[in-house]
Amino acid sequence: MQRLLFGDNQFFGVNHMSEEKARSQAMRFRDATSILRVLDCAYDSGIKVFMCTTHDRVGEVADHVRANLARYAEFEFYPCMPYAHKYANSVGEVGMVETIRRFAPGGILETLLRGAVSAATQDVEKLMQLLVDAEMKRFTGLRTPIIFLQNVVTDLLLGLKLEFLFSAFARHVRTKYGAEAGFITMNLPRLVEALERAGISMPIICANVNKIGFRMCGGIEAYKRVIASGRCRTIAMSIFASGAIAPAEAIEWVCALEGLQSIVFGASSSANIQQSKALIDRAWSLMAGA
Amino acid sequence: MIKVGLIGAGKMGLSHYAILGARDDVQIAAVCDSAGYVTSALRKYTGVSTFSNHRNMLEGANLDAVVVSTPSSTHFAIASDALTRGLHVFVEKPLCLDPNESAQLAKHAVSSGRANQVGYHNRFIGTFREARRLVRTGALGEVYHISGSAFGQVVVRPKASSTWRSRKSEGGGCLHDYASHVIDLMNFVVGSPERVLSAQLRRVYSRDVEDAVYAMLQYPGGVSGQLETNWSDDSFRKMTTTLSIYGTKGKVVADRQECRVYLHPGAEFERYASGWTIRNITDLQPAVAFYLRGEEYTAQLDAFLDLVNGKSTESENTFASASVTDRTIGDIAAAA
Numbered sequence: 145m146q147r148l149l150f151g152d153n154q155f156f157g158v159n160h161m162s163e164e165k166a167r168s169q170a171m172r173f174r175d176a177t178s179i180l181r182v183l184d185c186a187y188d189s190g191i192k193v194f195m196c197t198t199h200d201r202v203g204e205v206a207d208h209v210r211a212n213l214a215r216y217a218e219f220e221f222y223p224c225m226p227y228a229h230k231y232a233n234s235v236g237e238v239g240m241v242e243t244i245r246r247f248a249p250g251g252i253l254e255t256l257l258r259g260a261v262s263a264a265t266q267d268v269e270k271l272m273q274l275l276v277d278a279e280m281k282r283f284t285g286l287r288t289p290i291i292f293l294q295n296v297v298t299d300l301l302l303g304l305k306l307e308f309l310f311s312a313f314a315r316h317v318r319t320k321y322g323a324e325a326g327f328i329t330m331n332l333p334r335l336v337e338a339l340e341r342a343g344i345s346m347p348i349i350c351a352n353v354n355k356i357g358f359r360m361c362g363g364i365e366a367y368k369r370v371i372a373s374g375r376c377r378t379i380a381m382s383i384f385a386s387g388a389i390a391p392a393e394a395i396e397w398v399c400a401l402e403g404l405q406s407i408v409f410g411a412s413s414s415a416n417i418q419q420s421k422a423l424i425d426r427a428w429s430l431m432a433g434a
Numbered sequence: 435m436i437k438v439g440l441i442g443a444g445k446m447g448l449s450h451y452a453i454l455g456a457r458d459d460v461q462i463a464a465v466c467d468s469a470g471y472v473t474s475a476l477r478k479y480t481g482v483s484t485f486s487n488h489r490n491m492l493e494g495a496n497l498d499a500v501v502v503s504t505p506s507s508t509h510f511a512i513a514s515d516a517l518t519r520g521l522h523v524f525v526e527k528p529l530c531l532d533p534n535e536s537a538q539l540a541k542h543a544v545s546s547g548r549a550n551q552v553g554y555h556n557r558f559i560g561t562f563r564e565a566r567r568l569v570r571t572g573a574l575g576e577v578y579h580i581s582g583s584a585f586g587q588v589v590v591r592p593k594a595s596s597t598w599r600s601r602k603s604e605g606g607g608c609l610h611d612y613a614s615h616v617i618d619l620m621n622f623v624v625g626s627p628e629r630v631l632s633a634q635l636r637r638v639y640s641r642d643v644e645d646a647v648y649a650m651l652q653y654p655g656g657v658s659g660q661l662e663t664n665w666s667d668d669s670f671r672k673m674t675t676t677l678s679i680y681g682t683k684g685k686v687v688a689d690r691q692e693c694r695v696y697l698h699p700g701a702e703f704e705r706y707a708s709g710w711t712i713r714n715i716t717d718l719q720p721a722v723a724f725y726l727r728g729e730e731y732t733a734q735l736d737a738f739l740d741l742v743n744g745k746s747t748e749s750e751n752t753f754a755s756a757s758v759t760d761r762t763i764g765d766i767a768a769a770a
Contacts, residue, residue: 157671161714163689170671268475299726303452306479330725334456358716361725388716 145290145324145348145377148424149222150186150417151410152196155179161386169412176204185414187219189421195222195350195379195408197294199230203282210285224292224328225279269312276316290348291317292326299329307342314344324348332378333362333370346377350408353380355389355397372403379406392423399427436460436742439495439521441488441512442503443467443476446526446553450501453732456724460739464495488512492519499549499742501735502526505598506605510535513550513753517542522549522742524735528614529756531605533764536757543753549741551734551749552756554618556675558730558737560718565677565688566623568695573703574681580624580653581660582616586673588665592639600640607643609635609763612663616675617766618751618759620651620659623679626758627651627659633769638666649766661766690728691715 153159157170173179179201183194196202202223209216231243280288293301293313301309314325326348329335339347353371357364359382371378383398384391398407407424411417436459440451443465454460466485467473473484485491492500492515499522502512510530516523523543529552530536543550556562568574588611589600598604599611620627629652635644645666651659665673676689684697692714699708722732740746 160691161716162691163674163676166671170669268479296727299724300448300452303455303724303726304448304480305455308479331456334724356716357721359725359729361721361723363721385716386714388714 145406146193147406148191149193149195149406149408150191151408154410154412156199159386176201179205180208182412186417189417192218193220193222195224197227198223198225198279199227206282206286220287220289221283222290222292223283223288224294226294272309272312273316280321288321288323290326291321291323292328295328295330298327299331302331302335302338307338310339311342311344326350330359331361333366336370336376348377350379350381352382353398354383354385355394356385358385371401374403377405379408380404381408383407383409391420395423395427399424399431436739437463437496437498439464439491439497439500441466441500443472444503447503449726449731450503452726453724453735463497464491466491489515492516497521506531506610507603510539513539514542517546517548524551524738526553528610528763529753529760533760536760540753540757549738550753551738552751552753554751555730555734556615556619557622557750558733559690561688561693561715562619564693564718565679565686568686569623569679574679574686575683577624577657577679577681579658579680580620581678582620584612584616584663584673584675585667585670586665587668587670589639589645590666590668600643602643608645608663608665609647609767612665613647613661614759614763616661616663617762619677621759623677624653624657627653627762630765630769633766635770693718
């Protein structure tokens with residue numbers, strides 16, 4: 145797993161601090177070209193991984209990378225699925241069964257459902273595989289060494305105690321895509337225990353890790369303990385807590401954490417990418433030297 | 435251990451299920467839904483008892499409380515039955531489609547002495563709570579205007595198939611879905627309006643229900659109010675709710691992420707200087723033990739369970755409070 149990953153919230157109008165900022169970013173990144181311009185900056189500065197939702201526009205980015213493989217020889221995608229709002233909006237609009245029909249690849253659900261709806265949909269694992277495959281289509285021919293479950297799904301399954309789906313997901317991405325499963329969560333300590341119960345050892349987990357404890361359920365001390373324990377490989381996200389912590393202070397704190405594997409961050413400009421990367425590189429090299 | 439039964443296992447029902455499932459002091463004792471494919475999957479994979487009829491569940495499962503997340507048109511009958519059985523009741527918003535039924539249910543809830551709460555989760559968001567505090571403490575001076583809005587993409591094209599959300603008779607439409615949240619939030623901050631001056635219910639894509647609601651409201655003391663909601667605006671990634679409150683000493687603009695406060699020179703208040711002060715959710719939202727989709731969803735169920743446990747007597751979003759919101763919803767429908 146790479147240590148520094150580039151995130152995508154800034155491209156899709158996601159900002160946990162300000163609706164206004166989210167809107168202006170959505171306006172700025174209204175097409176794949178404007179996204180690619182920033183991605184190129186990240187790639188050229190040495191960040192080789194794009195950790196992204198399966199938003200439609202990411203499909204266009206994937207097409208571009210596929211068409212220019214020489215340019216992007218080391219480029220890796222860490223897809224995060226599903227892009228939940230697509231499904232949530234659809235469930236509100238047309239209901240659950242229609243939503244599955246809409247997003248599972250053409251007609252397969254029909255085959256599954258032929259006969260008894262209730263019996264077929266009990267096969268939740270098969271359904272999960274179909275939805276993953278539908279999301280993965282856009283990454284055909286590209287490197288996707290880790291495939292993530294988005295936090296809204298991870299944490300839903302965690303609360304519902306449907307732990308068998310964590311292992312089913314891990315099994316599916318390994319056998320079909322040769323990838324490791326990753327899990328995004330807002331409840332890291334609790335998730336580690338559930339994943340261990342599901343038989344996933346040393347799971348890859350991406351969670352908020354920041355100095356002010358923003359959206360770190362279970363508390364900052366529990367997070368520190370589990371990250372340091374070596375029971376999971378942790379990727380820190382939201383290290384700036386959406387801008388509530390100054391960059392240098394945020395990075396100094398996160399990089400000093402024992403056991404932290406990687407950091408994912410997003411930025412909208414070349415200058416911000418370079419600044420964050422330089423700060424992280426420096427903090428980590430100090431750590432290594434200490 | 436509090437034994438909870440869930441009635442309705444759709445989008446909100448499953449979300450409540452997961453949040454309650456993460457608590458050590460709650461046992462999900464039964465789930466009821468008319469959709470067999472949901473209950474049979476839940477039974478198979480979690481072992482929970484399932485029912486297709488809420489009366490059978492109330493009879494057959496030994497429950498302390500129920501969480502009702504069914505189409506709004508069914509809330510009255512289900513909540514009444516649960517109260518009659520002596521259970522604590524949490525119901526999704528809006529409480530009822532008929533304001534008279536809401537009022538009746540509110541009375542029933544009071545006389546039952548049971549915890550009763552409606553799922554207006556925005557009241558548990560730190561930024562809106564701070565806006566309310568600033569109004570209540572007089573930091574804004576005399577409040578003379580409030581405007582509330584919500585935009586999002588629920589119905590963004592004409593469609594052939596439909597769910598209950600697109601049927602008026604079952605509680606569909608932007609008024610009961612989106613506007614109810616905003617009306618309730620405005621009530622939370624400045625109290626309830628005494629009159630609906632004018633209202634428009636607009637269709638954009640839907641056949642049977644409105645997709646946008648516009649209304650002018652009048653609050654006690656001559657405070658004016660303005661409501662604008664539109665669920666057919668796909669420039670918004672998800673539902674976005676904003677309140678602006680104007681007072682003689684300044685104003686506050688609050689949404690889910692920020693509480694932006696402007697105070698006139700000389701009107702400094704606590705940590706708020708004159709001019710703009712912006713406070714964010716990172717500083718205004720208390721942490722929760724389990725997070726799914728937003729702290730507020732957990733916080734509202736925590737508050738409900740604290741009432742059930744007797745750990746708290748401070749209730750928020752009671753049936754009585756939600757019935758006042760339903761009254762305004764009814765008045766807007768009548769004025770349109």
